Amino acid sequence: MEIAPQGDSNLLDKVINLAKRRGFIFPSAEIYGGFRSTYDYGPLGVNMLRNVKQAWWNAMVQRRSDIVGIDAAILGPPAIWAASGHLETFTDPLVDCLKCKERWREDKIDGVCPNCGSTQFTEARAFNLMFKTQAGPVEGEGATAYLRPETAQGMFTNFNNVLAATRKKPPFGVAQIGKSFRNEITPQNFVFRTREFEQMEMEYFVAPADAPEWHKYWIKTRYDWYIDLGIPVEKLRLYEHAKEDLSHYSKGTTDVEFEFPWGFDELEGVANRGDYDLTQHSNASGVKLEYFDQGTNEHYTPYVIEPAAGATRAMMAFLLSAYHEDEIEGEVRTVLRLDWRLAPYQVAVLPLSKKPELESVSKAVLEQLQPYFMCDYDVTQSIGRRYRRQDEVGTPFCVTVDFDSLEDESVTVRDRDTTAQTRVKIKDLLGELRARTGQR
Ligand code: GAP
Numbered sequence: 001m002e003i004a005p006q007g008d009s010n011l012l013d014k015v016i017n018l019a020k021r022r023g024f025i026f027p028s029a030e031i032y033g034g035f036r037s038t039y040d041y042g043p044l045g046v047n048m049l050r051n052v053k054q055a056w057w058n059a060m061v062q063r064r065s066d067i068v069g070i071d072a073a074i075l076g077p078p079a080i081w082a083a084s085g086h087l088e089t090f091t092d093p094l095v096d097c098l099k100c101k102e103r104w105r106e107d108k109i110d111g112v113c114p115n116c117g118s119t120q121f122t123e124a125r126a127f128n129l130m131f132k133t134q135a136g137p138v139e140g141e142g143a144t145a146y147l148r149p150e151t152a153q154g155m156f157t158n159f160n161n162v163l164a165a166t167r168k169k170p171p172f173g174v175a176q177i178g179k180s181f182r183n184e185i186t187p188q189n190f191v192f193r194t195r196e197f198e199q200m201e202m203e204y205f206v207a208p209a210d211a212p213e214w215h216k217y218w219i220k221t222r223y224d225w226y227i228d229l230g231i232p233v234e235k236l237r238l239y240e241h242a243k244e245d246l247s248h249y250s251k252g253t254t255d256v257e258f259e260f261p262w263g264f265d266e267l268e269g270v271a272n273r274g275d276y277d278l279t280q281h282s283n284a285s286g287v288k289l290e291y292f293d294q295g296t297n298e299h300y301t302p303y304v305i306e307p308a309a310g311a312t313r314a315m316m317a318f319l320l321s322a323y324h325e326d327e328i329e330g331e332v333r334t335v336l337r338l339d340w341r342l343a344p345y346q347v348a349v350l351p352l353s354k355k356p357e358l359e360s361v362s363k364a365v366l367e368q369l370q371p372y373f374m375c376d377y378d379v380t381q382s383i384g385r386r387y388r389r390q391d392e393v394g395t396p397f398c399v400t401v402d403f404d405s406l407e408d409e410s411v412t413v414r415d416r417d418t419t420a421q422t423r424v425k426i427k428d429l430l431g432e433l434r435a436r437t438g439q440r
Pocket of ligand 1: 268311
């Protein structure tokens with residue numbers, strides 16, 4: 001019986017608390033009082049974040065013959081950001097409250113200071129969100145570098161390199177996962193908006209006439225990806241940006257939005273960037289970034305359709321939608337109903353007691369599963385407590401080794417969601433778990 005529906009007003013606090021307590025996400029630099037805008041991913045969180053990224057890579061690169069990956073540098077020279085338009089236009093409107101002196105992003109506060117309630121502010125000024133630093137020991141303009149505020153530009157600047165190396169032709173894509181940095185005026189809502197975060201972006205290069213169709217295709221394909229990984233349909237929606245709100249590079253953007261505890265908000269943007277980026281970089285660098293179509297004997301600048309997702313923001317959405325409380329045999333339990341592909345551990349091996357003969361069978365079972373599944377091994381506390389601990393972190397299967405296992409060479413497989421327990425021969429265990437997770 002479900003007892004804490006997703007409408008629970010404390011959902012965000014509960015997830016933040018669980019994330020800290022169980023080792024998903026820690027506030028950074030906590031022993032020094034914290035550094036509000038950054039987070040560290042703990043032993044379970046690092047597994048889950050890797051799984052989110054792997055699920056994206058699997059869908060966007062591994063299962064496609066039209067998309068290749070790259071991993072470009074985080075540091076870049078000013079020339080890239082001048083050409084991309086970020087130096088001039090990647091700004092948010094910054095205001096100071098005249099009463100308490102707090103700084104805010106004007107478009108996020110509805111004219112009232114969230115700190116002191118004042119309605120008196122300075123004039124808004126454009127605040128550039130890029131982190132500027134120095135590369136090398138030389139002081140001065142020549143050594144200025146920026147931390148990338150999006151992974152996208154590395155895909156545009158390498159357009160010719162990728163074409164030459166792979167012989168791809170439009171429609172084709174280049175995908176990248178990596179850290180991006182933005183000096184957000186108001187980082188907030190846990191890992192929703194932080195100054196250091198991870199993106200999963202893909203630039204899909206198409207013939208200009210085909211761009212509208214591909215734009216529709218990628219909006220649907222990206223929406224379906226979240227559904228496939230367990231986000232309920234009613235928690236997702238599409239939001240098409242009004243023309244006047246588009247980013248400087250965009251001809252049209254539709255966001256995939258998730259219903260966060262504060263309302264629907266952006267999970268991913270799918271933009272039609274036109275030929276903006278390749279043209280800008282061609283003009284600024286003097287190197288032509290075009291495709292030669294042998295069929296028509298013509299050069300053209302491809303249009304770009306860009307699905308741009310946040311890995312850390314997606315992980316937060318998966319955690320929020322997986323969090324449930326229900327009642328099992330009169331006891332309240334917290335359970336993360338995570339898709340097995342995202343769960344930090346897919347299997348927990350639990351010897352019923354610490355007796356050496358049970359531990360030795362359990363270790364053999366563990367070693368049989370470890371090449372195929374991320375496994376936890378837990379011998380502490382009662383078996384009931386251990387099941388609850390695994391439910392709370394979303395482990396889909398617990399494998400219990402008991403004294404009968406020594407006789408019948410079988411173990412008990414417990415399902416997280418139904419709590420149903422099934423006896424399975426140890427020799428059949430791997431096949432059984434692979435079948436249950438849809439793997440052959
Ligand atoms: N290349 C296009 C681009 O970067 P964006 O909408 O600014 O587009 C794409 O960012 C995604 O990156 C967002 O939908 C969000 O998931 C994630 N993202 C952006 N800023 C973020 C931040 N400060 N903290 C966490 N995630 C962020």
